[in-house]
Amino acid sequence: MLDLMLGHGAETFSCGEVGFWYRPVQREHLRLQCSCQASPCDVWNQFLTSPEQQLHRRVSQSLSVRHVIDSTKRLSWVLDGNRWAALNGLLAHNVVIWKSPQLYAYSWWKRGKPIAAALDRYVRYYSRLAETGLPCKSLSYEALVEEPESLIRALCEHLGMDYFRGKEHFWKQSAHLAFGNSGTRETLDSFQPAIRTQDVFPTAFEECYFQNLTADHLQRLRAVMTWLKQQDVHATSDRMPQSASPPLRYPLWYYRQIWQSRLRKWTGRLR
Ligand SMILES: [Zn+2]
Numbered sequence: 001m002l003d004l005m006l007g008h009g010a011e012t013f014s015c016g017e018v019g020f021w022y023r024p025v026q027r028e029h030l031r032l033q034c035s036c037q038a039s040p041c042d043v044w045n046q047f048l049t050s051p052e053q054q055l056h057r058r059v060s061q062s063l064s065v066r067h068v069i070d071s072t073k074r075l076s077w078v079l080d081g082n083r084w085a086a087l088n089g090l091l092a093h094n095v096v097i098w099k100s101p102q103l104y105a106y107s108w109w110k111r112g113k114p115i116a117a118a119l120d121r122y123v124r125y126y127s128r129l130a131e132t133g134l135p136c137k138s139l140s141y142e143a144l145v146e147e148p149e150s151l152i153r154a155l156c157e158h159l160g161m162d163y164f165r166g167k168e169h170f171w172k173q174s175a176h177l178a179f180g181n182s183g184t185r186e187t188l189d190s191f192q193p194a195i196r197t198q199d200v201f202p203t204a205f206e207e208c209y210f211q212n213l214t215a216d217h218l219q220r221l222r223a224v225m226t227w228l229k230q231q232d233v234h235a236t237s238d239r240m241p242q243s244a245s246p247p248l249r250y251p252l253w254y255y256r257q258i259w260q261s262r263l264r265k266w267t268g269r270l271r
Contacts, residue, residue, distance in 0.1 A: 019072030
C-alpha cells in the first residue's frame with residue numbers, strides 16, 4: 001500500500017516486489033505477474049531482461065520518472081539495491097513500514113499459522129535491517145491507516161518528493177505492480193477507498209498471542225521497537241542522508257538468501 005501511495009503521480013513509478021523476479025523465493029516468482037493482469041504486461045516486458053543492477057536506472061530512464069519505488073522486502077535485495085544505486089549515480093532512500101507485533105501476529109493467526117513463528121520472523125527481520133546500518137525512515141502501518149495524508153506528506157518531505165493533494169489515494173491511478181500482496185491487488189481491482197481501519201482482535205487470538213509471547217520475544221521486541229521508533233518519520237525533521245554506505249562485510253544471511261534464490265531459479269527451470 002505504501003509503495004502505491006508513493007508511486008502515485010506522474011513523476012514516480014511503483015515496481016512492486018520486482019526483486020523476486022530476479023531472485024525467486026517461491027515457485028510463483030518464476031513468472032512475473034503484474035497487477036494490470038495483462039499477460040504479458042507491456043510495461044514489464046521491456047525490462048525483464050535488464051541486468052538486475054541496472055533495472056532501477058532503466059525504469060527511471062525509459063519511463064521518464066524521477067522516483068522508482070521498489071517494495072521488495074528481501075533484505076539481500078535491499079542491500080544490493082543501495083550498492084547498485086551508488087554505482088549508477090542514483091540516490092537510494094530506504095523506508096520501512098511496520099505493524100505492531102500484535103497486528104502482525106494476528107495476520108498470521110487468521111491464516112492458521114503459528115504465532116510463535118510470526119514473532120520470531122518479526123524480530124529477525126527488523127533486527128537484521130538494523131544490523132545492516134543502512135539509513136532509513138520508518139513509518140507505522142497503524143499510523144498510516146489513521147492519518148495517511150499527514151504521514152505521506154511528511155515522508156515526501158524527507159524524500160525530496162513532490163506531494164500533491166490526494167497522493168495517498170493510490171487507487172485513482174493504474175499501476176503495474178509486480179507480485180505484491182493479494183490484499184492490495186484486490187483493492188486495486190475493486191476501486192474502493194482502500195485504507196482499511198484496524199481490526200479489532202478477537203479474545204481467542206489475544207489469549208493465544210500472550211501464551212506464545214516468551215520473555216525472549218519481549219526482550220528482542222523491545223530492542224526492535226526502540227530502533228524503529230528512533231527512525232520514525234516524525235521523530236526527526238531532517239532529510240534523508242544523501243548517500244548510504246553499504247556494509248564492508250555482508251552478514252551470513254545475505255549469502256544464504258542469494259544462494260536460496262539461485263537454487264530456486266535453477267530447480268524451477270528444470271521442472
Ligand atoms: Zn502491468
